[in-house]
Every structure is written in structure tokens, then in C-alpha cells.
Amino acid sequence: MRLTVYTDYSLRLLMYLALKDDGLATIAEIAESYGISKNHLMKVAHQLGVAGYVATVRGRSGGLRLAKPAEAIGLGEVVRHTEPDMALVSCFDPVNAPCAIQRCCVLQGALEKARLAFVDVLDGYTLSDLVKPRARLRALLSVASSHVPAPAGMRSSKRAKAGGQRQPSLGKS
Numbered sequence: 001m002r003l004t005v006y007t008d009y010s011l012r013l014l015m016y017l018a019l020k021d022d023g024l025a026t027i028a029e030i031a032e033s034y035g036i037s038k039n040h041l042m043k044v045a046h047q048l049g050v051a052g053y054v055a056t057v058r059g060r061s062g063g064l065r066l067a068k069p070a071e072a073i074g075l076g077e078v079v080r081h082t083e084p085d086m087a088l089v090s091c092f093d094p095v096n097a098p099c100a101i102q103r104c105c106v107l108q109g110a111l112e113k114a115r116l117a118f119v120d121v122l123d124g125y126t127l128s129d130l131v132k133p134r135a136r137l138r139a140l141l142s143v144a145s146s147h148v149p150a151p152a153g154m155r156s157s158k159r160a161k162a163g164g165q166r167q168p169s170l171g172k173s
Helices: 005-019 028-033 038-050 074-080 105-122 133-143 156-163
Strands: 054-057 061-066
Touching: 005 028, 005 038, 005 054, 005 061, 005 074, 005 133, 028 038, 028 061, 038 054, 074 105
Parallel strands: none
Antiparallel strands: 054 061
């Protein structure tokens, strides 16, 4: 069985977002990390958003993030959603591809069992499982740590130099 490029990109995008923790990622950032088509990835991101896997944040500081926890996203579920046709051979759809031996064909049953076993194995994994070698994946994809900026009052250079402690004022009081 061969998965489509669409499914491949879908899984890669979800894995990248799972590695970003609570941070946002852009399509350009993800496409560059994997060396894949930005245009194709935009279509994938849109469909994953419609399906409820990805949430989008609009605006200058916007981007993508997972819409639900990585532990709640099943690999089999994503593959079923992204693969338009899980038929391994044309005779699985006899209306479009009639077969002379369909009434007594054992091959069709064997292939259907194989397809079900394939998806059953995928059902045993979540997105969280796919990103278990977290540190290595983050390094390979150059995923930056999620960084939450300090509140405005904590950005003062005096506080930064003093390890967060307020410096006495040297000016006139």
C-alpha cells in the first residue's frame, strides 16, 4: 500500500506542530524545515483545519497549532481522513472496474484483510507517539523552543542585569 503525498504532508505538518508545544508555526517555516512545497502544504493545512486537527491564528503574529492534544490525534484516523480511496485494487469498486472473476475471487478478500490490518496497526499510534524522539526531531527540523516573551514590565535592562531584581535609581529623586 502506498500513501499519497497529501497524507505524507499531513502527517509531517501535524508532527511539526506537535513538536512546537504551545507555540505557533507558519506554513513557510514548516515547508522549509522539511524541504517541501509551500503551496501544497497550504492546501493540506487548510483541510486539516476544516477537519479539526489544526487551529489557525490570523494576523501578523499568527500561524498554526494543534487544535487538540497530540495524544488525542490517532494516526489511523488521520490516514483514513486524508486518503480519499483506500481501495488497493480497482475491483474494490466494481462499478468503475468490473471484474470477470469477482464472484469467486479470493484475492479481493485477502487484500481487504491486509488493508484492515494496515489501518489497525496505525490505530495503535497517536501523534504523540510519532514525536517521542522529541529532542532529535526538534534538532533535525530546526524547531525553535517555544518562547513566551516576558511581560512588558520585566523587559527592563536594569532588571535583566540584576537577575530580575530592581536596581536602585541613580537619578535625582
